[in-house]
Amino acid sequence: MAVKKKHHHFPSELRSGPISEDWVIIATGRAKRPETFKKETKTEFVEDPKTCPFCHMEKEKDKLILVFSKGKKTEVSDDLGGWTTLVAPNKYPALIFSPSLHAEKVGPYKRMDGAGYHEVVITRDHTRSMGQFSVEEVKEVMDVYHERYLDLMNEPFIQYVSIFHNHGKEAGASIYHPHSQIIAAPVIDPDLNRAVLIAQEHYKKHKQIVYKEMNEWEMKNPDRIVFQNKEFLVLCPFASKAAFEMIISPKRHLPYFERTTNEERKYLAEAMQAALSKLYKGLNNPAYNFYLHTAPCDGKDYYFYQWHFTIIPKTAAIAGFELATGIEISTIEPEVAAEFLRKQ
Ligand SMILES: [Zn+2]
Numbered sequence: 001m002a003v004k005k006k007h008h009h010f011p012s013e014l015r016s017g018p019i020s021e022d023w024v025i026i027a028t029g030r031a032k033r034p035e036t037f038k039k040e041t042k043t044e045f046v047e048d049p050k051t052c053p054f055c056h057m058e059k060e061k062d063k064l065i066l067v068f069s070k071g072k073k074t075e076v077s078d079d080l081g082g083w084t085t086l087v088a089p090n091k092y093p094a095l096i097f098s099p100s101l102h103a104e105k106v107g108p109y110k111r112m113d114g115a116g117y118h119e120v121v122i123t124r125d126h127t128r129s130m131g132q133f134s135v136e137e138v139k140e141v142m143d144v145y146h147e148r149y150l151d152l153m154n155e156p157f158i159q160y161v162s163i164f165h166n167h168g169k170e171a172g173a174s175i176y177h178p179h180s181q182i183i184a185a186p187v188i189d190p191d192l193n194r195a196v197l198i199a200q201e202h203y204k205k206h207k208q209i210v211y212k213e214m215n216e217w218e219m220k221n222p223d224r225i226v227f228q229n230k231e232f233l234v235l236c237p238f239a240s241k242a243a244f245e246m247i248i249s250p251k252r253h254l255p256y257f258e259r260t261t262n263e264e265r266k267y268l269a270e271a272m273q274a275a276l277s278k279l280y281k282g283l284n285n286p287a288y289n290f291y292l293h294t295a296p297c298d299g300k301d302y303y304f305y306q307w308h309f310t311i312i313p314k315t316a317a318i319a320g321f322e323l324a325t326g327i328e329i330s331t332i333e334p335e336v337a338a339e340f341l342r343k344q
Helices: 057-063 137-154 188-208 210-220 262-282 320-325 334-342
Strands: 014-016 022-029 066-069 070-074 085-089 104-105 110-111 117-125 162-167 179-185 225-228 232-235 244-251 288-293 308-313
Touching: 057 085, 066 137, 070 085, 085 137, 117 137, 137 162, 137 179, 137 262, 188 210, 188 288, 210 225, 210 232, 225 262, 225 334, 232 262, 244 262, 262 308
Parallel strands: none
Antiparallel strands: 014 022, 014 110, 066 070, 066 085, 085 117, 104 110, 117 179, 162 179, 162 288, 225 232, 232 244, 244 308, 288 308
């Protein structure tokens, strides 16, 4: 079945089938020939600072979205001299800005234009990664996430803003220089959607917020706690999907990341810095992904949800069993992982 392409300018389209109903992004505009998927063609990994695009952002000055210098938002100056964190549009966006959003049914399936936003958050140093950052430097990154979130959530059609960070080639980074990505999409992330529905059901049945119950239990039984401060808890989850997986969540019940205060983000930065530096030291700088899950910004009330960051070190490749069953295999008990990380 051929899907007619009416909107040629989009780099992608969103599709969903009637069984899983999960949305996927299909890159339709990047003109990748099937032959380029052959095993011998290795994906490029930009490592040399001389060719690193993020080391030469002065060339992109006109396109920059946000510039921070030593903890403060600044204007884009002529020389860009003192920048410490930048936000720029992604050069190879998964979704692009559009004044309208076209959605349709194609037989039993649904499709939608790949409309949205795709940005990169770049920190200055080519080699120093977030696991080596000070609390103040991590705070700046959290503030940049927060600021971009507030802007993107109010754009037309945007239902969800995803913020994630890939560290290391094994974790899917294509550029060595530390950077995070922000994708604002017209649909809700399927994983999050599932979690939201479960949390809602739980609230209906038990009149309890499931995330609050979990955090209260964890604080009474601190085997899996890696780090905590006044506002945040870092723990290895009871049912970890990967070895050394960590969740960073607020102790106070908060569904929406965008509603965190500056004071709360100071504690968040301390918790994030502790988690990432423990990974860096304890596992000798492993590849990892971290991502934010927060209540969708589609205007509905998600009081039963709680925002959090998940950090997943790339300690094993996804194998057939995980793909076939959806059951992840973690090779260490989270209680043992937490004990190890606490000591780092
Ligand atoms: Zn660089």
